[in-house]
Amino acid sequence: GVEPQSETVWHQADKYKVPKMAFINKMDRLGANFWGAVREMREKLGANPLVLTIPYGAEDEFKGVFDVITKKLILWDEESLGQRFEECPVPDSHLEEVEAAYQGLLEALADLDEGIMELYLNDQKIPEQLIHKAIREATISLEGVPVFCGSALKNKGVQPLLDGVSRYLPSPLDIPPVKGTDPRTGKEVSRKPSYNTPLSALAFKIQMDQGRKMTFVRIYSGVMKAGEEVFNSGKNKKERVARLLQMHANKRERIQEAGAGSIVAVMGLKDTVTGDTLCDPGNPILLEPIEAYQPVISVAVEPKTSKDQEKVDLALGKLAEEDPTFKVHYDEETGQTIISGMGELHLDVLTHRLLREFHAP
Incomplete structure (x- = not known):
């Protein structure tokens, strides 16, 4: 489902009006629930999901994805770790599910595109190219979010996602010129x-x-x-x-x-x-600068011996330079070096990097 960190990143993207696509990952894991994740996108993120691939099987039985627009089944070769794949007809047992997803996509697009609405209400065939065009326009205008699924670790579902990046996300020419201020005058300026x-x-x-x-x-x-x-x-x-x-x-x-x-x-x-x-x-x-969140948790760190303090301080300084949400300060009262971050996992990753990359004791 939608994890807390995903919510944070999503709302940050909303704030800066960044077009988004969603990839529902780990469809091969125990408890995978594609439609449950789509529902959470609506409820927690306020998104309008445009479902473009749906899973073929789930958990241990996850084998591939259905392309909702082409109504094809995409299967990946296990031996090539997902590099090779093939398109197949949809099995009879899943025709109804794929058709329902296709109709759901058209209904969502009909609310956003008058051309599709007219064809849809008149029961006329809607060209694939028109569907792709409507999805792209909805994505760039932040009115819709293309949704894909798969298992990234096994490269299943990744190729349709990359095709989606190419098809639906904006080039620099599709968005307004970037705006800033002239530091000499304080006036707003833009750059095409x-x-x-x-x-x-x-x-x-x-x-x-x-x-x-x-x-x-x-x-x-x-x-x-x-x-x-x-x-x-x-x-x-x-x-x-x-x-x-x-x-x-x-x-x-x-x-x-x-x-x-x-x-x-x-x-x-x-x-x-x-x-x-x-x-x-x-x-x-x-x-406009990138706003960094303030740390929410702090712990004390110290080297094994006092002679290693300089090495640890240098390594911590380099990590803080890389990550604006990671802060380091020296507590004069306790004589300890305090590190602060966005959570236990964040600090755990950074302390492991201290040992692995900087060999700080």
Whole structure:
């Protein structure tokens, strides 16, 4: 069902008007209930789910998914770990279930699209292309949420989800220009998603890579080039882009430049942190920063020996730089180092990283 962390992320996306898609995962686990999760999306998240795939079997019997629009059964090859799959006709025993899901989708879209409503009320066949167009428009306007299902660990259901990302989520050209303020005048300015407009980018993640700082940025406008200077408008500092990396999961490719719409990793930014704006020095803009939640739980940590304190402090500082919801401070009264985070699991993960990545005792 809908977990508390999912609710937090969902409401954050609502706040910033980010179009969403949902993937109901772990359909092969004990107690999996697809339609129960869809119902919770309506009740807890206030979403309008547009169900595009439904499970074929559940728990140990989960074998694949039905594509609601094409009315096909998609089965994955277990030996290839889900890399190979095939489309098959829907078994007679499930025809009624798939047809009901298809009609439910059309009813939901008819409320959002007049063209589909007219065809639906006149019992006329609705072209697939028109259905995809209506889903895309509903997704971008935040009136509907495409819903997929599967088992991500086994790569089942992932390919239809990626097709959905390509079909339904907006490109930079589908959304309004990003807005910010001119730090010199305080006036509102905007940047169109074009290579020909001045550079504006937002740092949204910091990661330590073999002891070096790697900053992930989303470029909203203009072009960022390796070797050139950018302006951190929040800190009023210039920084040099040493290297640009195009990330592919755990692989990376070195590139010379990246333009509007790109998400890249940048090496060489010493002072930039999560939420900072990077822009053209001659055309500064300050984008809305990323708001971090305040920690809700704190625990004390200490090294095995006092001589290891410096190593632990250094490692904690690097983790705090990566994660704005993780805070570290020294309690003068007790002489202890206090770490604070968003929950027990959050702190547990970070303490394991201290041992695994930083070898802090």
